[in-house]
Amino acid sequence: MYTCAACNEHYCRRGELEKTPSNCPCNETEEVEKFKELYLQEENYKLSYNSALVEAEGYCKKTRLEEIMDFANKCDFKKLGIAFCVGLNQEAKKLAQILKENGFEVCSIICKNGSIPKEFLNIKEHQKVRPGNFEAICNPIGQAMFLNNEKTDLNIILGLCVGHDSLFIKYSEAPVTVFAVKDRVLAHNPLGALYLSDSYYKDKLHKK
Template sequence: MSEEKLICDLCPSKKCYSKEGEFPKGCPTVDQPGMEEIKKLYKTEENYRIARAACQTEKEGYLKDTRVEEIMRFCRKNDFKKIGIAFCIGLKYEARVFADILRKNGFEVHSMMCKSGGVPKEFLDIKDEEKIRPGTEEVMCNPIGQAEYLNAKGTNFNVIVGLCVGHDSLFTKYSDALVTTLVAKDRVLGHNPVAALYQADKYFKNRF
């Protein structure tokens, strides 16, 4: 593998993980500029606490905890008591169940649905033919509004439940609190996007 083409997903070695074998030429473990400076960032107070809690959460719940449980375990380790949920209207039921679980486990929960604000898509200069249902009034998603609402509530940690691609990016950009994802939206695959990868050389081969 040439240095020009070396990227981690094509690497034949796992020395960075297993310590066995050799580092390929151009490996970011040894050649990435600023790696030592990056390591220093983990020693800053907040990053150290978060990264350490993430490692502990992984170990304590490994092959045992669901992601819902991992989120709660991580929050307890960081003393995050106010949890925000930014959810898609299509996953209102799932968001309600998740919020109920959090409340029963002692967390204070604040949530906001994607369509809150009621802003029509015309605000973004969306043409009628660009709507999901042309000829109807459609409300745009409002991820910035979701983030600002949860910021105002002073949430310690925010959880995405099924926001659209791009909307999740804007929510993360404007969220003051750390963000994780409970549900990644995939309308075709029942919100299980990794299924497309498992079938990339089979059922989805012609599409990809």
């Protein structure tokens, strides 16, 4: 079993492969050679090469939004899709505006597209966010399919819920990047839970 999260040395980062522990993925040389072959495929090479350039050029200097635009430009992606949560409608509007001002064609699809009632998934009244009201399911498959129909070059996730983002990525034909993730409690900064895991969230997150 691989345990990279528990490693304190990260010899892989420094190329000191002779020091790696026995369960280090770097020791799987046959597998690594297979991965390297995949990186040489045309689309994979373009994404990997340009993402490496964006990382180096924007390191600690550019915001993620700037880096997304740089990445799209380097890959010659002209038509961008935004898959967003209805709860981040204003953010989606601002994101689309900025992307358009920077020369991109933008197609945006809201999570509630199709207005499919939650009863379709056998969600009971007491299982709704607001029982007694009509609630449409989040429809990430629809978001992906509509953007597929538009033949977007790159799709951007903005605040999709846990699981809904998984379905969107599964069905998106275009490459997907994440601008922001959903965390209503922590102002969409889920890393806050880790930073507070030994203090305010200790009892919630640690089971020992």
